[in-house]
Amino acid sequence: MLCTPPLSAKIQFPPSHSITVILQAMFPQYDIIVAGAGHAGCEAAAAAANLGSKVLLITMNMQTIAQMSCNPAMGGIAKGQIVREIDALGGYSGIVTDLSMIQFRMLNRSKGPAMWSPRAQNDRMLFATTWREMLEKTPNVDFYQDMVKGIIVKGGKACGVITALGHEIDAKAVILTNGTFLNGIIHIGEKQFGGGRVAERAATGITEQLKELGFESDRLKTGTPPRIDGRSLDYSKMEEQPGDPEIIGFSFTDTPKPAKQKSCWISYTNQQVHDILKTGFDRSPMFAGRIEGVGPRYCPSIEDKINRFAERERHQLFIEPEGWNTIEIYVNGFSTSLPEEVQYKALRLVPGFENARMFRPGYAIEYDYFPPTQLTHALETKLIPHLFFAGQINGTTGYEEAACQGLMAGINAHQKINNQPPVILSRSEAYIGVLIDDLINKGTEEPYRMFTSRAEFRTLLRQDNADLRLTELSYRLGLASQERMDKVITKREGVEQIKKILSTIAIEPAEAAPFLQANNSAPLSQKQKAAQLLLRPDIELTRMIAAFPKIREALQPYSREVIEQAGIQIKYQVYIEKEKELVKRMAQLEDLIIPENFDYDRIASLSSEALQKFKKIKPRTLGQASRISGVNPSDVQILMVYMGR
Secondary structure, three states, X not given: OOOOOOOOOOOOOOOHHHHHHHHHHHOOOEEEEEEOOOHHHHHXXXXXXXXXXXXXXXXXXXXXXXXXXXXXXXXXXXXXXXXXXHHHOOOOHHHHHHHHEEEEEEEOOOOOXXXXXXXXXXXXXXXXXXXXXXXXXXXXXXXXXXXXXXXXXXXXXXEEEEEOOOOEEEEEEEEEOOOOOEOOEEEEOOEEEEOOEOOEOOEOOHHHHHHHXXXXXXXXXXXXXXXXXXXXXXXXXXXXXXXXXXXXXXOOOOOOOXXXXXXXXXXXXXXXXXXXXXXXXXXXXXXXXXXXXXXXXXXXXXXXXHHHOOOOOOOEXXXXXXXXXXXXXXXXXXXXXXXXXXXXHHHOOOOOXXXXXXEEOOEEEEEEEOOHHHEXXXXXXXXXXXEEEOOHHHOEOXXXXXXXXXHHHHHHHHHHHOOOOOOOOOOOOOHHHHHHHHHHHHOOOOOEOOOHHHOOOOOOOOHHHHHHHHHHHHHHHOOOOHHXXXXXXXXXXXXXXXXXXXXXXXXXXXXXXXXXXXXXXXXXXXXXXXXXXXXXXXXXXXXXXXXXXXXXXXHOOOOHHHHHHHHHHHHOHHHHHXXXXXXXXXXXXXXXXXXXXXXXXXXXXXXXXXXXXXHHHOOOEHXXXXXXXXXXXXXXXXXXXXXXX
């Protein structure tokens, strides 16, 4: 039977106003539109929705929501602290990580607790699936598969987006989290093609429009290693790296932890590998100048490493499984954009990789970003109110850095449209505060990665106390649940009780002697309180509990988490107090607000660089002004005088 109308029939098209009505029904006015569903976009959508905003999350591919584009891992040095802070604030990344982990390790255990950093290997597919499920269970989040190609700007502020399908969707605020997709170009040897991720097209239109509106943009690059068939590897030639016996996890909620863990493995390159890689240097897009963008300093490609560190005979490789039920292997440390045949030939000279089969080659990707000095601390653009940027669009690298920006952008977009003050974390409150402050004040000309060394107050900003630092703030906003807040109160009270208990329990010299000898510590000359004994360098509270029955009995009602927290606070009290005093002194500058329309041109004695930077960045406080690159202490003092301070 024919489905086409007879030739004599007149085809009726709906009038244009009917189409408009239909589209309006499809897309009611949203409070917030989030463009991009990577780590930044997902956290932004969840935060804004949980605060009560009606959110539309637009992604080019519904099947790649929260995809781990590079390594299947979360956390690590300083990054683990960020994930715990996200969780303490009511974000989802910590919960998703715990639910999808295949291995957990607490890094830097041999150092002080300020340096401890949790890290998890994750099941790549389970991670993304879990994130999508959590978003789908979040009220106020709608989804749409399309590409955002432009921002609707009316009255000088963002009020919606235009999609590739031609839809104009209204919103009170817009958050751009475009990742590596803005005019993305993928490089493999001499081959290059458009894309934001392998097998996914690039996003176009946004950069061009924003530049027309007066924004500055530039190019960065990142890369990823080849993926390998795990069945083809000989693990007997590698060093096994198992997970920790005790899985602490990332979330302060009671997330279930895996009953078993998968091992990672360590291997090394060698001179033969380096020699083979060098044969492809003439076809390397990085060395040939086809890549304009600057790559990440602290995660260089393998060709960059052997070029810059020619004296090194070998480089470490981490062999990481991609999940519970897959044979796919991620070769961490072997990021490359060399021709695929060179990659393959060199890899097969790595111990354990003699018969390796490649699933897909490594590649580099070059993309647009917008120098973050164009943003306020709320991650709102200075040029266009109600427009927010989060993630790699701001020049950062890493899932964790992106996720925390998304969280803060989601919170602040909600605050903005509800005429509430922005939520700005200080450098002494969170690593998130350090990251955003660095971006806003210093900008970045290379992919920004968080390290513990970037934080001045890292003794205060430990991974173990993120909930004590941040949950109360989140609870007041309406983001953290009552359950989370109750747990923090219980923990805080428990810590104080343990401190009191340990300050009252006395240890006799005779009963302490075997314990102190076993821990290479000097004997007691007289009885001493348990809290005082804990101050010794080689003494830990967990060991004291095992050695002294009266301490073990007294602390029996308390959880491992509360006991650990109490032990840290007692042991490092002097250092914690010193940092708190430093924070107070620094806060004096932060309290000195610079008027929004302050005329810097009337200060003739400012250095030309300081004048330029002040006018461009428009610092909110004297503290912020003092942290801007190129600004000298004398410039800050001059500014202070002119402000009448």
